[in-house]
Amino acid sequence: MSDAPLLLPTPSPATPRYQQIKALILSRVASGEWPAEERLPSENELVKMTGVSRVTVNRALRELADAGLLTRVQGVGTFVAGAKPQSSLLELRDIAEEMAERGSRHAARVLAQQRLRADPAMAAAFGLPPGAELFHARLVHLENDVPVQLEERYVNPVIAPRFLEQDFSRITPYRFLTSCAPPERVEHVVEAGRANPATAAALAMPEDEPCLVIHRRTWSWRVVATRALLTHPGTRYRLGSALD
Amino acid sequence: MSDAPLLLPTPSPATPRYQQIKALILSRVASGEWPAEERLPSENELVKMTGVSRVTVNRALRELADAGLLTRVQGVGTFVAGAKPQSSLLELRDIAEEMAERGSRHAARVLAQQRLRADPAMAAAFGLPPGAELFHARLVHLENDVPVQLEERYVNPVIAPRFLEQDFSRITPYRFLTSCAPPERVEHVVEAGRANPATAAALAMPEDEPCLVIHRRTWSWRVVATRALLTHPGTRYRLGSALD
DNA sequence: TGACGAAACTTGTCAAGACAACCATGCTCA
């Protein structure tokens, strides 16, 4: 058993060892090598495998368990947490940040970015006259190359005049917009539906399968700043939210 | 310097020492002895004060910092985290108040109100040991005599010791609980499902019809205060809310 | 006076060893 390649050869200056252990575990779980309910090697085995001390292995496993990825039972072992609500997707917080916290890679595919004129329903949602100009972007958020959210974003030009110049594969609309105007009020409507052909194609899911749509409006400076329709595959989703 | 009274004299069998350190810090912060922005004693000073090793002090401080109660700066020190800087984004509203604003009449039917022991999943949601005691209430909210929401409410007894004595046909659990402890953090999980027989009967809806379930956890004083499962008929629901 | 640098102090991390609490297994003994 070669124990070298499991960790970076030299104590990498930037990332502590317990983080490397966490990344190691995460990668094996993500790759399917250790499926759900699988029992992990014991702490002592991981010590032999990685060459670090048991305290370090323990800290890595404990933090992953605190985060909900693992389940630990004293006297028995450590297990990959079952398929629970744990595919937390979108948040009130930045979706890219959330993924980063989970150790996932975020990417976004921009499908459209344009100005358009509000139809009566959209105009009413913004409190603007019908035909008023709005900005619009449509993008798909990917977690480790898997599509997890379709974002239809409508923006009041008054709030973010430079919205159309942004590169949303580099900065999420959420992040850009909150930098333009802090949201003072938020409204959410949750809707259970089924994927229409366009949605199914964007999210790489079968047509007519169940999905959840979050309608979100945010106000800034007393006017409706943006409206987002966030579509997720499946019947369950975590609306993260928000602390202090 | 007497170091004895700061910690329990004997290594208390149940609670580990790092937990005792955390409780010590928490109590001083809660009592106002260490106000916001105050600098805490250094790790080495806490070692002298408490008699435990620095690793143990470090773990206690690190976990409190992870929870957001403290701020740590390498080379400088540990500080009590400032007061809640910004507002909560998702405001919770009392369902009875919402109805009043709409000019509807609210009523509630209490189906159960009891104490129970947490199964492992519920215990995990609360961060309590399995078998811990919880309070529970099940009630149906009526809008103009029409059932609109089935509320399954689980409560951490520490937060609301008198929960079982309340008459929830007169005051909503939400209203009572927010009077006990202000929520500082909220988490929502949305789930689309179909009504099982019990739910259908409670909401006077056909069995197997679509419904939306909101799982809501709220934190107060850094612990999980309550968990609510709110079931609504239909495929659309306005989560509400709010402001600064 | 001003710039530089050493020293002290802080937090961040890791190692090695130890004991306790808990669980599963298998063995012994009635």
Next chain:
DNA sequence: TGAGCATGGTTGTCTTGACAAGTTTCGTCA
């Protein structure tokens, strides 16, 4: 056969000791 116990393996926690990395302070030197 069945109950009870010993044993080994697992996680949970703690201590001592150490080094690294960051900040502040203050003294020294130009």
